[in-house]
Amino acid sequence: MTPPTSAVPPSPPAAGPAGAAPAWARTGPAIALLAAAAIPMVGQMYSVLALLGPMAEDLGSTPHALTWVSTAFALAYAVGFLFAGPLCARFGPRATITWGLVATAATTALVAAAQSPESAIALRALQGLTTATLAPAAFAYVAEHIRPEHRPAAMTAVSGAALASAPVMQIAAQGITLVAGWQAVFLVSAAALLAAAPVARAVLLPSRNDGRRGLLGAFAAMPGLFFEPRPAALFAATATLLGGFVAVYTAVTVAGPPEIAGDDGALLVLRASALPAMVAVPFLAGVLGRWSAGTRAVAGLALAALSVLATALMGGSTIGLGAVLLVFTAAILVAAPALVQSIGEHAGPERQGVGTALYAFSMFVGAGIGPQLAAGAAGLGFAGIVVVVAGVLLLGALLAAAARRPSA
Template sequence: MLCGFLVVGQLYVTIPLVTDVAGRFDIAPERAALIGSAFGFAYASGFLVFGPLSDRYGRLRLILFGLTTTALATLLVSWAQSFEMLLASRAAQGFVAAAFPPAALSLIAEELPPAQRPFGVSLMSFAFLGAAPLAQVFAAGMDVGLPGIMLCLAPFYLLAAIALAVATKTGTRQPAQKESSRGHLASLLHNPSILTAWAAAVTVLFGFVSLHAGAQTLGVALNVDLQTLRLIGLPPLLLTFAAAPLTLRYGATVTARLGLVLACLGLMLAAVGTSLTVMGASIVLSAGVALAVPGLIATVAGRATNANRGLALAFYTFCLFIGASLAPPLSQALAQFGTAPLWLLPAGLLLIAALGITATRKS
């Protein structure tokens, strides 16, 4: 969980720093927002590489590799002297950080007893989602700028790798057999439930990040304190723990659909555009995402096998963070037209995703 906060937080830590980066390199805020997308797209792409590698070479090896190289890449980000160098180092950071999530989720699905797996997924889901507000609050509260923040974080990835190496029992499970993943991918592509879960994953963090990136862009026009907006959405993320009993009792697809609908309602509330409704939207949206993420993870992990679970979750996390990466630049573009187009677009996509999960839940 601690590793999850550290790794995934890198996607969100730059949201409050866009104005600072724009001033530092004398560029437009729209261009400065690419520091989040550079990390996010490389991060999402890395899942497609490291997910299958975790099937082949073992989960823990990939996790330790990812944490160690993320520490080095984080140092590179702190040393960037030009905006182009900053984008390149952020992309490198995102790519190697991608070794962690699919391997960690697969490890949970394989090592925990079946009755404890939904709770284990909930723990990791809370870490992945809680990283969003906590990373932003951390970055906004620091006065050292992006280089100082990265220098501060780099040692923690190395410490996390050492702690995980000591605490984790190695050799409890052999890596999957070393064969081509082509057949594994084909079996996944023939499963409609997995395909719709992947598609739904794109909408979840797209909506979640759109709220915060959009609020950051609109600024004083909303009359909302951004730190309060971030913090007020943190407690509802604890609903990830309610996802475990919901999944055990009603099934993973029910949990996922409930979360998608709640997230949709939250963004519809935000589109009203008053300070009160935006604050309320943060609460409802966080609650929805807290149920949708573990519900979708459990859907994908449950329909996959040990031989292709890493690959299945790699595509899931790829889709999840592609949505998160698209949100900042699209929010910058849509915010000029007002709150309705800014937040009704992701709301509509979430509703379509819920309908897609419903249509394929028995396949």
């Protein structure tokens, strides 16, 4: 069986004049816009990992306590997905993306005004809600407006940009903070998002069904799929995936080997070490596609667990830890699309959109728990944290294995 290229169900193209060819969007400009917007938008999840120290010092807290600014964002982001999908169905991808960029520019700028840990946490939660508008609308736009033969590359580009935002935005945040302070990170991000909104309005096509699709049907389908045994196991495995990813990078910041955690240059190298994997893994999609989605999900999670364990052996070696984190990131990049594809296969065509929303919800619930996992295990030291994280990822691999279809 040939696996589907996406968990987003394709829609018929917008109709042109009678008898004319379908009015597909121009792939290049649309995907360039969506990928470019994904980096500062989705990257708000990760940029704060590079700011825990400066923010804690300025707000009278500690990096461990301030991990809640990451957790609050991630949990609100996860909840936002449950609403963003139906809103996209009601108003269309272009309107959802455009107004989502404007709203996120506003909430991002507000974070820079935080005067206490409590206000920073509350404002980050608000930011997470608005940021959730982009991903489901971007995937829906690809499914509705991009030529079928271009959709695999389009999905890879958008997904890759979202994942690449983790190291890119951490590196950018670290650099901006050194020059202008942590508040400038959010102000620069807000300006970039606001500038992207009119470009999105100009480049993206309106939905042919804007304003005519309902909200209730999408909400009603969610509970049934979420509690079916095999999809439920996959949703749980998904939570371990990004939870483990965020926990590892949080651990490097708050409890890493002293030679690394206190060295801005070493932290910059570690954050950049994931970039080659972001570039290389999409080019391996054809080779990886020879295996079923279930097999790739289990293998990716298992490799992620093993590579996390290996970080405990690297000591204070920046190069050694960077090499292991490169493998770790590659494993995450293999497992993530395999999990969403597996969920889509279990959901079936009628519920694939709902499955995608629940996948994103589960992923970012995990991302919210990840910083607390690292902070809670900080007393064990860096080596102890990564052993705990490896155990969580191994549990994810076992759940993904249990959820495999008999033919997978």
